[in-house]
Amino acid sequence: MSNDSDSNTDNTTKSPRSLSVLFHLWQFMRPYKGTLWGAGIALVLTAGITLSIGQGVRILIDEGFVAQSTEALTQAVFVIIGLSLLMAIGTYTRFYLVSWLGERVTADLRKAVFNHIITLHPSYFETNRSGEIMSRLTTDTTLLQNIIGSSFSMALRSSLTFIGALILLLVTNLKLSLIVLLGVPLVLAPILLYGRRVRKLSKASQDSIADVGSYAGEIIQHIKTVQSYTRESHEQQAFGKEVETAFDVARRRVRQRAMLIATVILLVFGAITGLLWVGGNDMLAGRMTGGDLGAFVFYAIMMASAVATISEVYGELQRATGATERLIALLQVDSLIPFDQGQKVRNVDSGDDQEALLAFEDIQFCYPSRPEQPALQHLNLSIAEGQSLALVGPSGAGKSTLFELLQRFYDPDQGAITLAGTDIRELSTESLRQQLAVVPQQPALFTADVWYNIRYGKPDATDEEVIAAAKAAHAHDFIEKLPDGYNSHLGEQGARLSGGQKQRIAIARAILKDPKILLLDEATSALDAESEYHVQQALETLMQNRTTLIIAHRLATILHADQIAVLDHGKLIAQGKHSELLESSPLYKRLADLQFQEPIVPDAVSAAPAATAAATD
Numbered sequence: 295m296s297n298d299s300d301s302n303t304d305n306t307t308k309s310p311r312s313l314s315v316l317f318h319l320w321q322f323m324r325p326y327k328g329t330l331w332g333a334g335i336a337l338v339l340t341a342g343i344t345l346s347i348g349q350g351v352r353i354l355i356d357e358g359f360v361a362q363s364t365e366a367l368t369q370a371v372f373v374i375i376g377l378s379l380l381m382a383i384g385t386y387t388r389f390y391l392v393s394w395l396g397e398r399v400t401a402d403l404r405k406a407v408f409n410h411i412i413t414l415h416p417s418y419f420e421t422n423r424s425g426e427i428m429s430r431l432t433t434d435t436t437l438l439q440n441i442i443g444s445s446f447s448m449a450l451r452s453s454l455t456f457i458g459a460l461i462l463l464l465v466t467n468l469k470l471s472l473i474v475l476l477g478v479p480l481v482l483a484p485i486l487l488y489g490r491r492v493r494k495l496s497k498a499s500q501d502s503i504a505d506v507g508s509y510a511g512e513i514i515q516h517i518k519t520v521q522s523y524t525r526e527s528h529e530q531q532a533f534g535k536e537v538e539t540a541f542d543v544a545r546r547r548v549r550q551r552a553m554l555i556a557t558v559i560l561l562v563f564g565a566i567t568g569l570l571w572v573g574g575n576d577m578l579a580g581r582m583t584g585g586d587l588g589a590f591v592f593y594a595i596m597m598a599s600a601v602a603t604i605s606e607v608y609g610e611l612q613r614a615t616g617a618t619e620r621l622i623a624l625l626q627v628d629s630l631i632p633f634d635q636g637q638k639v640r641n642v643d644s645g646d647d648q649e650a651l652l653a654f655e656d657i658q659f660c661y662p663s664r665p666e667q668p669a670l671q672h673l674n675l676s677i678a679e680g681q682s683l684a685l686v687g688p689s690g691a692g693k694s695t696l697f698e699l700l701q702r703f704y705d706p707d708q709g710a711i712t713l714a715g716t717d718i719r720e721l722s723t724e725s726l727r728q729q730l731a732v733v734p735q736q737p738a739l740f741t742a743d744v745w746y747n748i749r750y751g752k753p754d755a756t757d758e759e760v761i762a763a764a765k766a767a768h769a770h771d772f773i774e775k776l777p778d779g780y781n782s783h784l785g786e787q788g789a790r791l792s793g794g795q796k797q798r799i800a801i802a803r804a805i806l807k808d809p810k811i812l813l814l815d816e817a818t819s820a821l822d823a824e825s826e827y828h829v830q831q832a833l834e835t836l837m838q839n840r841t842t843l844i845i846a847h848r849l850a851t852i853l854h855a856d857q858i859a860v861l862d863h864g865k866l867i868a869q870g871k872h873s874e875l876l877e878s879s880p881l882y883k884r885l886a887d888l889q890f891q892e893p894i895v896p897d898a899v900s901a902a903p904a905a906t907a908a909a910t911d
């Protein structure tokens with residue numbers, strides 16, 4: 295891709311420069327060869343009929359008007375009516391089949407693009423704005439729909455009539471045809487010249503429209519922040535600027551196209567007038583019949599309108615090359631983390647040999663967008679089956695990064711993560727992720743009902759299983775009290791629930807999935823004491839007999855964890871139990887002091903909040 299906004303995409307496709315890009319679309323049309331044949335036949339038929347009308351015109355003039363024969367006139371009229379009928383049928387068939395094809399191919403293309411992007415590595419979405427990707431799926435595909443469903447067939451039909459009219463012209467009158475042929479390059483020159491400009495501007499125009507979309511998307515997503523900081527008028531202005539830029543580019547494109555069309559019309563009609571003059575003179579001198587001239591002008595007009603149509607459609611086709619380029623580039627981005635390769639996870643029981651179920655071995659990792667700044671450095675960490683490991687450390691220490699690597703959203707630059715002794719890169723991502731469940735700090739809920747949200751990790755779970763999971767997650771009672779119980783719609787991103795409720799739905803989801811390994815990112819947000827108590831109880835249930843990694847913020851978790859790992863600047867700086875770390879790690883002691891406001895010694899636990907007390911017995 296060659297435009298600026300896409301310069302950071304990690305695909306390597308070269309920017310193709312011509313309409314040949316459109317041939318990439320062939321792979322999407324291939325399955326519908328039958329329809330294509332049908333449309334093609336209808337197209338040839340209608341073009342043929344249109345051309346034969348010229349002969350009808352000739353007969354009409356020479357044998358009807360000039361020969362003064364009413365019979366011949368009636369015959370010619372009937373022939374023309376018959377041809378028009380045939381043309382109507384042909385046009386219906388062509389229009390229906392071609393438009394059907396446009397819709398069908400666009401639908402397939404949309405699915406193909408969505409199916410592909412959903413498997414891409416997450417870092418792709420860090421360097422490509424979601425608004426832009428959305429615009430590929432909607433605007434670009436709609437453009438192609440127009441192209442396949444109309445412009446393409448218009449271009450084909452016009453090319454056919456152009457060639458047919460040219461042949462018939464040559465047959466009718468060679469001298470006049472040569473004049474016409476001399477005129478053709480004159481018309482084509484501006485088409486090519488302006489066409490190139492239009493294409494460039496089209497691409498810029500589509501980019502700026504994508505920018506407008508992603509800007510609005512972000513603002514709507516953060517609408518409460520915008521309003522609470524009273525930034526409405528600033529955002530209105532900023533958005534207005536984006537829209538005006540888009541308008542400006544569009545205006546320049548439209549102007550080039552208007553120039554193109556005007557020039558072509560001027561040249562074409564100038565040429566036809568010239569023809570009429572030369573032909574009229576020939577007719578007056580008796581060198582050709584009136585019918586011949588009539589037919590000639592008819593074909594010349596057909597040729598002219600064919601060229602005019604092509605010039606107009608050419609601009610459209612060029613816009614489509616931009617869209618196709620982007621879509622194909624998007625389809626060609628390879629996922630850095632293939633979804634469907636590698637072996638299945640066979641046996642995750644580490645057995646009696648005390649082998650670590652999970653191990654991070656000398657992990658070195660930088661995020662692709664920050665290659666200079668290591669997020670994890672020479673990190674070694676392991677966890678035995680059924681044990682819990684709490685990760686603590688200051689913000690930015692690399693705790694969440696460990697979760698990301700474990701789920702294979704990224705691969706480490708060095709070192710390996712093993713599950714029951716097997717490098718997770720050798721496992722199929724799907725089967726690896728089936729062993730894991732994550733309860734994130736900000737639970738991700740979908741715009742759907744409670745059933746759907748809890749079932750998300752196990753779509754085939756029965757209603758009873760969902761309810762059992764909700765009960766275990768201390769969510770059943772509040773769900774029952776919602777207006778429609780489990781059928782209640784949660785709103786966009788679960789907006790109709792409180793923070794604690796959202797978390798308990800997320801916990802129920804994880805309980806239902808019943809994973810081998812649990813990744814828990816505790817909420818730091820202040821839940822009220824009761825909510826926190828429920829969440830804590832739900833987590834206890836979830837963690838029972840399960841290998842658990844916790845990004846720990848709560849005293850109860852830290853005290854209960856089998857192991858605590860202290861991270862700082864991407865390094866593991868201490869590991870042990872709470873009491874040991876208080877002695878051995880100054881950072882841990884400082885964090886503990888800060889977090890709990892007062893120095894924590896194990897016997898002071900009873901003075902901690904209700905949730906803690908409940909969890910430490």
Ligand SMILES: Nc1ncnc2c1ncn2[C@@H]1O[C@H](COP(=O)(O)OP(=O)(O)OP(=O)(O)O)[C@@H](O)[C@H]1O
Nearest residue numbers: 420661663664669688689690691692693694695696
């Ligand atoms: N997607 C990303 N791209 C680039 N850098 C990132 C990305 N995510 C995190 N980082 C950086 O990696 C480092 C580790 O971040 P990480 O999120 O793992 O910290 P953390 O210990 O989980 O912090 P917190 O407790 O605040 O969530 C930080 O310096 C952070 O800025």
